[in-house]
Amino acid sequence: MNTLRSLRRNFDHGVHPAHHKKQTEDLAIQRVPFVSDYVMPLGQHIGVPSQPVVEVGERVNRGQLIAKPGGFVSTALHSPVTGTISEIGDVRGADGVFAPAIQIAADPYATQQLESSAGVDWRSLSLEEFIDAVQMAGIVGMGGAAFPSHVKFSVPDGVQIRHLLINGSECEPYLTNDHRLMVERPEDLLLGAEIVRQTLGAEETVIGVEMNKPDAIEILRRHIQPDQPVRIVPLKVKYPQGAEKMIIKTIFDMEVPAGQLPRDVEVNVNNVGTIVAIADYFLRGLPSIERIVTVSGPGASYPANLIVPLGTPVREVLRFCGGLKDETREVILGGPMMGRPTASLDVPVLKGTSGILAFTEAETARPKEYPCIRCARCLEACPYFLNPSRFARLSRARMYDEMEQYSVMDCVECGCCTFACPSNIPIVQLIRTGKDALRASKENPE
Ligand code: SF4
Numbered sequence: 001m002n003t004l005r006s007l008r009r010n011f012d013h014g015v016h017p018a019h020h021k022k023q024t025e026d027l028a029i030q031r032v033p034f035v036s037d038y039v040m041p042l043g044q045h046i047g048v049p050s051q052p053v054v055e056v057g058e059r060v061n062r063g064q065l066i067a068k069p070g071g072f073v074s075t076a077l078h079s080p081v082t083g084t085i086s087e088i089g090d091v092r093g094a095d096g097v098f099a100p101a102i103q104i105a106a107d108p109y110a111t112q113q114l115e116s117s118a119g120v121d122w123r124s125l126s127l128e129e130f131i132d133a134v135q136m137a138g139i140v141g142m143g144g145a146a147f148p149s150h151v152k153f154s155v156p157d158g159v160q161i162r163h164l165l166i167n168g169s170e171c172e173p174y175l176t177n178d179h180r181l182m183v184e185r186p187e188d189l190l191l192g193a194e195i196v197r198q199t200l201g202a203e204e205t206v207i208g209v210e211m212n213k214p215d216a217i218e219i220l221r222r223h224i225q226p227d228q229p230v231r232i233v234p235l236k237v238k239y240p241q242g243a244e245k246m247i248i249k250t251i252f253d254m255e256v257p258a259g260q261l262p263r264d265v266e267v268n269v270n271n272v273g274t275i276v277a278i279a280d281y282f283l284r285g286l287p288s289i290e291r292i293v294t295v296s297g298p299g300a301s302y303p304a305n306l307i308v309p310l311g312t313p314v315r316e317v318l319r320f321c322g323g324l325k326d327e328t329r330e331v332i333l334g335g336p337m338m339g340r341p342t343a344s345l346d347v348p349v350l351k352g353t354s355g356i357l358a359f360t361e362a363e364t365a366r367p368k369e370y371p372c373i374r375c376a377r378c379l380e381a382c383p384y385f386l387n388p389s390r391f392a393r394l395s396r397a398r399m400y401d402e403m404e405q406y407s408v409m410d411c412v413e414c415g416c417c418t419f420a421c422p423s424n425i426p427i428v429q430l431i432r433t434g435k436d437a438l439r440a441s442k443e444n445p446e
C-alpha cells in the first residue's frame with residue numbers, strides 16, 4: 001500500500017481535538033529516582049486480580065515475582081524495587097474505591113540492580129510457552145487499556161494471524177510517550193515486533209503512525225533491516241485513530257464486526273509500549289516493572305516523558321517534575337479523552353498509566369449545559385455508529401435496560417460525542433453512569 005492510498009483511507013466519523021503535544025514531544029525520556037514506598041494493586045490489568053506469593057516482612061529483589069496470575073485472564077506482578085513487603089491489604093485507588101494491593105518499602109541502600117539481566121531464548125519456545133512467558137512477565141497493553149497481552153496472543157486453532165499491526169498513532173492529545181519510544185528505541189521496537197511476528201507466524205508487521213510524528217516515521221523507516229517484512233504507514237491525524245477497530249479499518253480497509261475481535265480478520269494489534277516491553281523481557285529479562293509516563297498539561301511545572309517504576313505514587317512523580325502550579329484544579333491519569341481524574345495524588349502509577357495531566361480552571365470548567373437541539377453531531381462523531389444522544393436521555397431517566405437494548409455496551413467511552421456536542425451535554429459521563437448501573441445490576445441481581 002503506498003502512502004497516498006493509506007492517507008485517503010480512514011475510518012468513518014471521529015473528531016479532531018487540538019494535539020497539545022508540543023510541550024513534551026521533543027523531551028527525551030528520563031528516569032525518575034527511586035522513592036521510599038511503592039504500592040502494587042493486584043488488579044491493575046483487565047481480568048482476575050493477581051494472587052500474592054509473598055508475605056509481610058519478606059525481602060524482595062527488584063524484578064522478583066510478588067503475585068502470580070489469578071486465572072487465565074490475569075497476569076503476574078513483580079516488585080519494582082528491592083526492599084521489604086510492608087503490607088498486603090486494601091488501598092484506595094484513583095477512583096476512590098479500595099482494592100487489594102502489595103506495599104513495598106524500598107531498601108535505601110540497595111543498588112536496585114535487576115535480579116536477572118539474561119534474556120529468554122524466544123526462538124526455542126512454542127506458541128504456548130511464549131504465551132505463558134508473556135503472562136508470567138506481567139505484560140499488558142501499555143496504551144491504557146491494560147488488557148493482558150498473552151490473551152491477545154492466544155489464537156484459537158484454525159485461526160491464522162497474517163498481519164501484526166503495531167499501533168503508533170497515539171491519538172490522545174498531550175501524550176507523547178509512544179512517540180518518544182519510537183524515536184529513541186526504534187531497534188527495540190522492531191526487534192520486539194519480529195519476536196511477536198515470527199512467533200505468531202504472521203506475514204508482515206505494519207506500524208501505523210499519525211502524521212504529526214514525522215520524526216518517528218523517518219527514524220523507524222531508517223532502522224528496518226532488509227530481512228524484516230515491516231511497513232511504516234503514516235496515518236491522518238484523527239481521534240480515535242488508535243482504537244483497534246479504527247486503525248484496522250484505516251490501514252487494511254477491513255471492518256471488525258461488533259462482537260468480534262481483530263483476530264477474526266487475521267490481525268493482531270499491539271501498542272508501541274507493549275512491543276517494547278516484550279523486547280525488554282525476551283532480550284534482557286526485564287519483566288513489567290516500569291513504564292513510560294507523559295507528565296503534561298498547563299498545570300505541570302516541568303512537563304516530561306519519564307521512566308517510572310510501577311507503584312510509584314503520582315505525588316512523587318509530580319514532585320520530580322517541580323510540583324503542580326497553583327492554578328491546577330484537576331489531575332487526569334491517562335489522556336484527556338479517555339483518562340479519568342484521580343481522587344488523590346497518593347495513588348500509584350500502574351501498568352496502564354500513560355499520562356499524568358495537570359489541568360487548570362480553563363480546561364476543567366464545565367461549560368453551561370443547554371437542552372439537546374437534535375443536531376445529530378454526536379451521531380456523526382461516534383466511530384461506532386451508536387446513538388449517543390439517546391443514551392444520554394435514557395441515562396438521565398435511569399432507563400438502563402433500554403440503554404443496553406440500544407447496545408450501550410459497544411460504547412468504548414472514547415468521548416467523541418461529548419467533544420462534538422454544541423449543547424455541552426456530558427454524554428460520555430451519562431453513558432458511564434448507565435454502564436456502571438448495568439454492571440452493578442448484573443453482579444447483584446435483585
Ligand atoms: S463515547 Fe461511546 S457513544 Fe460516545 S462517541 Fe464514543 S463510542 Fe460513541
Ligand code: SF4
Nearest residue numbers: 372373375376378421
Ligand atoms: S450533539 Fe448534543 S445537542 Fe446535538 S443531538 Fe447530540 S446530544 Fe443533542
